[in-house]
Amino acid sequence: KQEVTQIPAALSVPEGENLVLNCSFTDSAIYNLQWFRQDPGKGLTSLLLIQSSQREQTSGRLNASLDKSSGRSTLYIAASQPGDSATYLCAVFSGNTPLVFGKGTRLSVIA
Amino acid sequence: GAVVSQHPSWVICKSGTSVKIECRSLDFQATTMFWYRQFPKQSLMLMATSNEGSKATYEQGVEKDKFLINHASLTLSTLTVTSAHPEDSSFYICSARDDRVGNTIYFGEGSWLTVV
Numbered sequence: 185k186q187e188v189t190q191i192p193a194a195l196s197v198p199e200g201e202n203l204v205l206n207c208s209f210t211d212s213a214i215y216n217l218q219w220f221r222q223d224p225g226k227g228l229t230s231l232l233l234i235q236s237s238q239r240e241q242t243s244g245r246l247n248a249s250l251d252k253s254s255g256r257s258t259l260y261i262a263a264s265q266p267g268d269s270a271t272y273l274c275a276v277f278s279g280n281t282p283l284v285f286g287k288g289t290r291l292s293v294i295a
Numbered sequence: 296g297a298v299v300s301q302h303p304s305w306v307i308c309k310s311g312t313s314v315k316i317e318c319r320s321l322d323f324q325a326t327t328m329f330w331y332r333q334f335p336k337q338s339l340m341l342m343a344t345s346n347e348g349s350k351a352t353y354e355q356g357v358e359k360d361k362f363l364i365n366h367a368s369l370t371l372s373t374l375t376v377t378s379a380h381p382e383d384s385s386f387y388i389c390s391a392r393d394d395r396v397g398n399t400i401y402f403g404e405g406s407w408l409t410v411v
Binding site: 215216218220225226227228229230233235273275277282283285286287288 | 301329337338339341344386388390397398399400401402403404405407
């Protein structure tokens with residue numbers, strides 16, 4: 185059974201700092217991995233999708249990497265801003281199944 | 296970009312009544328949609344997988360007679376909370392898997408249900 189773990193559970197950083205969020209999964213037979221952002225009381229926004237054949241994806245200040253063999257993904261946020269404060273969720277998709285989510289990392293960027 | 300519309304965003308209902316939440320994929324077809332609920336400060340919990348034209352698949356512990364799911368078209372799935380009780384108050388989120396190559400999953404904005 186696929187399990188997804190995210191570390192740290194919470195993170196507080198000063199504005200401008202670069203940071204890394206970690207995600208690990210137990211079954212490397214995945215189709216793709218997605219990183220999401222969730223603001224309090226809101227739905228999920230997809231940030232980056234990495235197909236199993238890819239190593240990384242970039243969007244603006246965000247860069248996500250995927251290492252299937254080790255069962256790990258990282259989300260790198262450059263030059264963090266207060267507007268980046270949210271919960272970040274990683275989820276893996278293993279074919280014709282629902283996404284399996286981690287519990288998320290709550291990020292606070294302090295001005 | 297692809298959008299999933301969820302309606303209503305907020306709903307308050309009386310205990311014992313039923314509430315329907317809609318999930319629509321606006322610019323893509325979705326044979327498969329998913330329904331989640333989320334309690335405050337907790338992760339998403341998958342309730343059921345909704346498949347167009349067939350019965351939904353419910354996760355263990357989710358009452359199918361209480362949470363009725365209908366996926367009548369490739370762009371619409373509905374979740375009906377029947378005989379709602381205060382403990383059903385929660386944040387319900389749907390997602391839709393794009394049938395096109397890549398199978399990206401998009402999420403709706405969620406629906407806050409408060410049962411009084």
